[in-house]
Every structure is written in structure tokens, then in C-alpha cells.
Amino acid sequence: MISEVRQKATLAQKAASTMNNLTTDQKNEALTRMADRLLAESEAIIAANGLDLQRGRDQGTSPSLLDRLALNEARVEAIAEGLRQIVSLPDPVGELLEQFDRPNGLRVEKRRVPLGVIGMIYEARPNVTVDATGLCLKTGNSVVLRGGSAAIESNRKIVEVLRGALTETAMPADAIQLIEDSDRASVNEMLKLNGLLDVVIPRGGASLIRNVVENATVPVIETGSGICHTFIDDSAIYQMAAEIVFNAKVQRPSVCNSMETLLVHEAFAERHLAQLAERFVEANVELRGCGRVAELLSGIHVKPATNEDFATEYNDYIMNVRIVANLDEALAHIRIFGTKHSECIVTENMEHAERFIQEVDAAAVYHNASTRFTDGFEFGFGAEIGISTQKLHARGPMGLPALTSTKYRIYGNGQIRG
Amino acid sequence: MISEVRQKATLAQKAASTMNNLTTDQKNEALTRMADRLLAESEAIIAANGLDLQRGRDQGTSPSLLDRLALNEARVEAIAEGLRQIVSLPDPVGELLEQFDRPNGLRVEKRRVPLGVIGMIYEARPNVTVDATGLCLKTGNSVVLRGGSAAIESNRKIVEVLRGALTETAMPADAIQLIEDSDRASVNEMLKLNGLLDVVIPRGGASLIRNVVENATVPVIETGSGICHTFIDDSAIYQMAAEIVFNAKVQRPSVCNSMETLLVHEAFAERHLAQLAERFVEANVELRGCGRVAELLSGIHVKPATNEDFATEYNDYIMNVRIVANLDEALAHIRIFGTKHSECIVTENMEHAERFIQEVDAAAVYHNASTRFTDGFEFGFGAEIGISTQKLHARGPMGLPALTSTKYRIYGNGQIRG
Structure with a gap:
């Protein structure tokens, strides 16, 4: 039959x-x-x-x-x-x-x-x-x-x-x-x-x-899965960076274009990470970080982040944080853990912005904007069948x-x- | 390891x-x-x-x-x-x-x-x-x-x-x-x-x-497989039709864009099929046909064509021939046996040409030209990785x-x- x-x-x-x-x-x-x-x-x-x-x-x-x-x-x-x-x-x-x-x-x-x-x-x-x-x-x-x-x-x-x-x-x-x-x-x-x-x-x-x-x-x-990163470069303006990463993580954590891992340039982290982390903690975001993150955020509970964490799409109020020495380290991290969905750099250095956009292999690469915009309606298509994560x-x-x-x-x- | x-x-x-x-x-x-x-x-x-x-x-x-x-x-x-x-x-x-x-x-x-x-x-x-x-x-x-x-x-x-x-x-x-x-x-x-x-x-x-x-x-x-058809309509000019189908079958039978099955409008067949078949026989092309083809080509050896024949990519000096009552029958045959590679109509009736081109589901659909042109070099691309037979x-x-x-x-x- x-x-x-x-x-x-x-x-x-x-x-x-x-x-x-x-x-x-x-x-x-x-x-x-x-x-x-x-x-x-x-x-x-x-x-x-x-x-x-x-x-x-x-x-x-x-x-x-x-x-x-x-x-x-x-x-x-x-x-x-x-x-x-x-x-x-x-x-x-x-x-x-x-x-x-x-x-x-x-x-x-x-x-x-x-x-x-x-x-x-x-x-x-x-x-x-x-x-x-x-x-x-x-x-x-x-x-x-x-x-x-x-x-x-x-x-x-x-x-x-x-x-x-x-x-x-x-x-x-x-x-x-x-x-x-x-x-x-x-x-x-x-x-x-x-x-x-x-x-x-x-x-x-x-x-x-x-x-x-x-x-x-x-x-x-x-379609679908996304482990999205935002890299805050040394030259990023604090207020802009904070708004972008908070939006990318918290505005709707359950979707594929939300951020899972925050990469922070070490100089920026020394100046601003404590203040930035405060904001996520207030929003009940659990932080998982490398050893240097825990040092900088001594008053905040930071779980140690494992490679498995960096490879997980939480779709939840959890965020990995990693401090990197420079743009190259950020690019290397994304090359290993990214799922080629949406990635962002926040920087005032246009040369870094162009390198990031050119070198990151992903469907959508952002300079100074939330990864949450990867969406058919936000792109003005008036509809969306889904977000393709393949290259064909x-x-x-x-x-x-x-x-x-x-x-x-x-x-x-x-x-x-x- | x-x-x-x-x-x-x-x-x-x-x-x-x-x-x-x-x-x-x-x-x-x-x-x-x-x-x-x-x-x-x-x-x-x-x-x-x-x-x-x-x-x-x-x-x-x-x-x-x-x-x-x-x-x-x-x-x-x-x-x-x-x-x-x-x-x-x-x-x-x-x-x-x-x-x-x-x-x-x-x-x-x-x-x-x-x-x-x-x-x-x-x-x-x-x-x-x-x-x-x-x-x-x-x-x-x-x-x-x-x-x-x-x-x-x-x-x-x-x-x-x-x-x-x-x-x-x-x-x-x-x-x-x-x-x-x-x-x-x-x-x-x-x-x-x-x-x-x-x-x-x-x-x-x-x-x-x-x-x-x-x-x-x-x-x-x-990439690759092609069971390509040419339909000769009632209004086709004999000389043009004969050149096109002979080229599509014989110029290089081993390739995917060569013709496997010739569909002929019954009125055209009555006028011209015997003469046309002669030319293929001279080129050592084996003919397999429906009962009406055998009738019209009484002096020529025509094997009975089975549905399996119509579904076979010979890539060889073998050609199926089928007589159809009209454009609709030709379209129906192609819908069943075509592999969506290259299909052709030979006709002077522009309405039929447009219907054929619109309705046939194939990578390349031709009016009055050999299917052998489905090729990156012939299209002027200067190179060819292959001929995609999928739709994505x-x-x-x-x-x-x-x-x-x-x-x-x-x-x-x-x-x-x-």
C-alpha cells in the first residue's frame, strides 16, 4: 500500500x-x-x-x-x-x-x-x-x-x-x-x-x-543554530558597547541571533568590565568566564567557562565572557567556536572593523550593532522562511x-x- | 588515529x-x-x-x-x-x-x-x-x-x-x-x-x-544525468527540425545534454518521419518506438520502446521515438520521463513555444535549438564546474x-x- x-x-x-x-x-x-x-x-x-x-x-x-x-x-x-x-x-x-x-x-x-x-x-x-x-x-x-x-x-x-x-x-x-x-x-x-x-x-x-x-x-x-559572539575592541565607546551587548544577550535570549559569548579586549576589560558585568548580573544573567574574568570581577559570581560552554548555544540567561589580547585572538576564538551565524565587533578602529568583517566567516557580520538584527523582517524582506546557516x-x-x-x-x- | x-x-x-x-x-x-x-x-x-x-x-x-x-x-x-x-x-x-x-x-x-x-x-x-x-x-x-x-x-x-x-x-x-x-x-x-x-x-x-x-x-x-527530449510540433519546418534533432542525438551521444527521446506530433510524423528516420539509421542509431512509429517506418527496424526505455539515459547511439497527438501529450511525457535537464520544442507556433518553455520543468528549455548547448562554455561562462540538475x-x-x-x-x- x-x-x-x-x-x-x-x-x-x-x-x-x-x-x-x-x-x-x-x-x-x-x-x-x-x-x-x-x-x-x-x-x-x-x-x-x-x-x-x-x-x-x-x-x-x-x-x-x-x-x-x-x-x-x-x-x-x-x-x-x-x-x-x-x-x-x-x-x-x-x-x-x-x-x-x-x-x-x-x-x-x-x-x-x-x-x-x-x-x-x-x-x-x-x-x-x-x-x-x-x-x-x-x-x-x-x-x-x-x-x-x-x-x-x-x-x-x-x-x-x-x-x-x-x-x-x-x-x-x-x-x-x-x-x-x-x-x-x-x-x-x-x-x-x-x-x-x-x-x-x-x-x-x-x-x-x-x-x-x-x-x-x-x-x-x-536553518537555526547560532553561537553568536560580540567582540568589544580596545577602542570601543563604553556606552555603545554596553547597549549593544546587553541587547544582543538579554532582549530575547531564546533565539538563534542572540549572543552566547562576549569577547573583550583586555584593555577595555580593565577599564570597564566590572561596570558592564554589573548590568548583566542585575538582569539575572549567569556569567561563565575565563580565569582573568573571575579576577577582574572579584565581587561577582563567575563560573569557570569550559570549552564545552564556549561550544554551547544556551538560548538562555547565561553568557560566556572571555578576555582576549587583541583582534587576532578574538578572530581565532570565533573561528573555533562560531557557527557562522551572526558575529559582531564593537570598535572605533575602522581598520579593525574591516578586518573583522572581511575575515569572519558567517552569514551576517556586524560593526557596532546588535546581532539581534539578523532577521528577515529587520532586513526589510517583509517575511522570513528562516535563517539559513549553510552556504549553498x-x-x-x-x-x-x-x-x-x-x-x-x-x-x-x-x-x-x- | x-x-x-x-x-x-x-x-x-x-x-x-x-x-x-x-x-x-x-x-x-x-x-x-x-x-x-x-x-x-x-x-x-x-x-x-x-x-x-x-x-x-x-x-x-x-x-x-x-x-x-x-x-x-x-x-x-x-x-x-x-x-x-x-x-x-x-x-x-x-x-x-x-x-x-x-x-x-x-x-x-x-x-x-x-x-x-x-x-x-x-x-x-x-x-x-x-x-x-x-x-x-x-x-x-x-x-x-x-x-x-x-x-x-x-x-x-x-x-x-x-x-x-x-x-x-x-x-x-x-x-x-x-x-x-x-x-x-x-x-x-x-x-x-x-x-x-x-x-x-x-x-x-x-x-x-x-x-x-x-x-x-x-x-x-x-550534477549530471539527463534524459533530454525534443518535441517536433506540427508546424515545425522539416529542415530545421531534422538538423536540430540529428545534432541533439548524434553530435556527441555520450554526454548528458544529448537527446534520448524524440517526440513527434502525429501530423508531422505522417509527413516526415520516414525521411527523418532514414537519416538516423544511416548514422547507425538504433530506433525504439511506440506502435505507431513502427507502422509509419515499415521498412526500418524499430524495436518496441518500453517505459523502461523512456526512463533510460542511453548516452549511446540509441533513440526512443514516440508519436504524440499534441503539445499536451508531449508535455505529459516529459513530466513523467524528463530528468529536468534540457528539453526542446521545434515549432513555428509561438504560442506553443511559450507554453512549452513556461510549463516544462527543466534547467534549460529550448525553442528551435539543439539541447547540446546546455554547457558553460556554450553559454559564454568561460568555464564549467558541471551542470547542476538540482534546484537549489x-x-x-x-x-x-x-x-x-x-x-x-x-x-x-x-x-x-x-
Whole structure:
């Protein structure tokens, strides 16, 4: 018997041909109807979500996970509003990227086309179901959704509503597929579906992403993990440096672009580290530091930082601090422990700034600004599928163009190769 | 004990930091010296190649494989000339792809950067050793080469010469690494080297590529296989159609952009198929066809074509022929049997041409020209790493930019996120 995964991916692939031919207006109309229907069915969606929440509570799910799972009227409205924002974004499909004529008279165009069928593998956040669907459909793709089983009732209802919204539109309902099988095997089957899925995008925690990267034969866009550093150079202005690093650590520690390790030039540390550390301690940030940090911060509790600490993405109110002799030591530390996500130097020395930006190998490298800006909305893309931490295809915050491929269109009048 | 693969990949990664900082002139100087040294050491390279050839003959290797393996003075000269051509190409590294200012004053630049460390996995063609190295180094990458064991003596000597050429240049010799371990396990170890290799590119036959795609956890750029179709529409001009399909099939059948299946509109077939088939038969092309083809070509031997035939990349003097009722049937056939490489329509009906080009999902879609043009040199890129048959990162012929990633450089003056 054909599995649910294969069956639904096949339907998605069939729908992809139609998706490829839709105009921007047709896609926008479909997304607008989806937003309308979500609002109209808000009550039913919240009721389905209630079943997930009840099961979660029964199973002792943590309050923070329950909060991520929970829907209420305001959240459904925000989700629908997210779809309308996607409607307002320019459609990358069809964009002419290159055009050239060859001496033999061939005219070559390179244009953006949909990727085809996108597999989304994510955790128990029902907003991702709508968000990812909107982004995939706007770019003319079909989507096969595999959300966390903890949100299955919510996702089932949401997808029913979204598919239902398409009945009177030019967009085929089969462009949206939800895998309901909660067994981990259904994820692993998706990961091997070469020929049916064109790409798999994981969104979630480190173990989910690792499973996808390690087991997929379908091309993957890896997203997510970030051990981000800020290096405060000798010449940094104290007030600016303090604001930047405090923001990078504390404004939202749970996300990938927050800072895990603070590197401080020794001269700056002697002048300012005690004062700076005070501020983090007041915000209940646990400090882990090298021996020199502990010496300088004699009145503050500093745990010894191990190499394992420097290699950990805490996503929490914990910060490593290391004192370095100079820019070279900072660069060497980042080369070893960085995850190529977002890195920052705070300095008034432009030569150091340029060296840091040139030499650090990361998706986003900052001079005098918080690493928290690595984000599709903050970059002005109006949407974000995720933040790519690989170097192929897309790197850093991904907007709509990251969900497209390209096609060469070649116009001849009888050319043959000699 | 650390394996050869891990040890050499680690050296390559260390060298990548230096590679990232080289100027275009420094890279060009290094490549030029490599070309010079190849010529100077031509005799020693040919002698090493002789050992491979002797072993090949002893093992009963086929003449065509021996020919691919063989080096002589002219071939070494051509290989060196290939390096000089890479020198003459523009360097994509550093190119400014996007630039924008955010309302908060952040200035964002997106620039091309090297990928880092590229793993090349290929068969017994020593020219690929030089060619791939030249392309990787020009784009500021380190390269880890794993060629076929049948060419190991040639590759060892060539890499010794290439690395030796770098001693008086700014480019580190460790940017070039050759895996000498001929065990298949060394390939599979490379495929799992996440964190050391940034991408793996396979170049070779179907089974080599399949092994890479199925086992790699490192991101892969899939290259190679092509079941290419040409559809001759009702309105096609006979002479043009005949030239195009003959060229697509016969000019070089062994390559991925040659045609495997000819689709013919029934009206055109009734008028012209007998005459057209004659020409293929004269060129010793075996024909496999549907029942209607056999009827129309009563005087010619036509094997029945099975679905397996339609799904086979012959790379040989064999051609499937199928008669279709119209454009829709041709599109449906390509949707089922195409490998998304190169497809062509021959027609005078511009509406049909546009529909075909829009609807066919392939890297390169042609109107009135041979599919044999899908090639980096034919597209004017001046080089070719391969032809990508996946949709991520690069699709179709890959020039130098396909060997780069991007980096966001963000310049602030104290911005923090609210």
C-alpha cells in the first residue's frame, strides 16, 4: 500500500504544475481568501487547538511549550494578518535575472521559477503551518507540511480551512498537504523522497534540524543554530558597547541571533568590565568566564567557562565572557567556536572593523550593532522562511526569493552545435 | 588515529581563511604559475600517467576508459591552457549583490564570498584534477580532491606539481589536498564531513552521483544525468527540425545534454518521419518506438520502446521515438520521463513555444535549438564546474559564481533592537 507521505507528496507534485502557471494576482487572491477564512473559522480553530492544549496539559507539557502551542482570537488574527502581509510582497517568480545573446544568435534568459514541492518539518507551533504555507504558495510552490504531533488537531483544522478557502480560486487545494501520521518514520520517509520533494526545510530545535541534515537525501536548507559572539575592541565607546551587548544577550535570549559569548579586549576589560558585568548580573544573567574574568570581577559570581560552554548555544540567561589580547585572538576564538551565524565587533578602529568583517566567516557580520538584527523582517524582506546557516543556495535571513529556483529559457532559430 | 580524509580536510579548512583574503591578482598569479609548472613537468606527469595506463591495461580496462585516462604532451598543454583561461575570467568574490539602508540607519551589504572548502569526487580523468582545482582556487576556495583510483599516480604527480607551484606565491599549498586512500570508505567519510567541507560536488557516472546523493550529509550540488527530449510540433519546418534533432542525438551521444527521446506530433510524423528516420539509421542509431512509429517506418527496424526505455539515459547511439497527438501529450511525457535537464520544442507556433518553455520543468528549455548547448562554455561562462540538475543554489551550467556563497556585512553606529 502506498504510504500517506508518498501519496500526499505525489498530489502536491501534480498540483505544482498548476502552481507554476498561476499569475501573481491569482496567488494573491488565494492567499487573501485563506486569511478571510481563517478569521471566519477562528472559533473552530481555537476549539481544535483546545484539544491539543488539553492533551499537552495531561501529558505534563511545560508552560512555555504550551504557550507556543496556544491559539486565541488575537493570535489567529495575527496569523491572518501575516498572510495579508505576504500578499503585499512582490512576487519573485518570473523575475529576469540574466539575459544575453550568444554569437550564434541564441538568446538566453535566466528567470526565477518556483522550486516545486517544498517539505516543511517543524515543531508544535501552529502559526508556522500558516506562515510557511503562505510563503510557499506565494512563490508558486506546493507545500508538504509535517508539524509536531503535539499540534496535530490545530494543524488538521487549519489545513482544512486553508484548503477549503481555495475551492473557488484558481489555486489547487492539493498544493497544501498535511502529513497527519505522527510517527517519526513519516519524517524520515519525507527526507528520502527524491523526485517528489525538491527541498526540505527544517524549522525547530537543534535535534530536529540534526535529524534532517543527517538523514535527508533530498536537498536541505539548514536553518537555526547560532553561537553568536560580540567582540568589544580596545577602542570601543563604553556606552555603545554596553547597549549593544546587553541587547544582543538579554532582549530575547531564546533565539538563534542572540549572543552566547562576549569577547573583550583586555584593555577595555580593565577599564570597564566590572561596570558592564554589573548590568548583566542585575538582569539575572549567569556569567561563565575565563580565569582573568573571575579576577577582574572579584565581587561577582563567575563560573569557570569550559570549552564545552564556549561550544554551547544556551538560548538562555547565561553568557560566556572571555578576555582576549587583541583582534587576532578574538578572530581565532570565533573561528573555533562560531557557527557562522551572526558575529559582531564593537570598535572605533575602522581598520579593525574591516578586518573583522572581511575575515569572519558567517552569514551576517556586524560593526557596532546588535546581532539581534539578523532577521528577515529587520532586513526589510517583509517575511522570513528562516535563517539559513549553510552556504549553498541562501545564507542568512531568507525572504521569498529563497523559495525559488531558476530556469534558462533559450530562444533559437535552428542553431546546432558544431 | 586521525584519518587521511579528516587530516587533509582540516588542513584545507585552515588554508581557507588565507584563501578568503587573497586578492584577484594573487590568485591569478598562483594559477599562472601552476600552468607554467604543469608544462615544465609535462614529462614527469606523462610518466606517472604511464603507470596508471599500464595498470589499467593489465586489469583489462576498456579502450574508451583508457583513452579518458591517457595524457600526452598535447593534453597536458590543453590542461595548462585551461588554467590560463580561468585566469582570464572575472573573479566573482567580493561582488556587491545587494545594498540597502534600513530606517534605523543600518547599512547592509550582501557580497559574494568563497564557499570555503569544496570536496570534489570524480572518476579517472586527470584533467578534472587540474580543472576543478583551478575553478575552486580562483573563487578563493580550498579543494579536497578524491579522484578515481585508476588515475592515482597521475593525480599524485599533478597535485605535487600544483602544490609545488604555490611555494613562491601568496596562496597556501594546503588549499589543494588529494585523498590518496583508494578505498570507497574514504569517499563515504568525505560525505559526512560536516563542519569541515562546505559542499561536495560529484562529477562522473550515475552510480557515483547516486552514492554521493544518498550518503552525503554535507550539502551536495548534484550534477549530471539527463534524459533530454525534443518535441517536433506540427508546424515545425522539416529542415530545421531534422538538423536540430540529428545534432541533439548524434553530435556527441555520450554526454548528458544529448537527446534520448524524440517526440513527434502525429501530423508531422505522417509527413516526415520516414525521411527523418532514414537519416538516423544511416548514422547507425538504433530506433525504439511506440506502435505507431513502427507502422509509419515499415521498412526500418524499430524495436518496441518500453517505459523502461523512456526512463533510460542511453548516452549511446540509441533513440526512443514516440508519436504524440499534441503539445499536451508531449508535455505529459516529459513530466513523467524528463530528468529536468534540457528539453526542446521545434515549432513555428509561438504560442506553443511559450507554453512549452513556461510549463516544462527543466534547467534549460529550448525553442528551435539543439539541447547540446546546455554547457558553460556554450553559454559564454568561460568555464564549467558541471551542470547542476538540482534546484537549489545553482541550476544548469555552473560558472564561477556557482562556487561562491554570500555574506551580509552590516554597518551600524550603535543600533540595538527594540
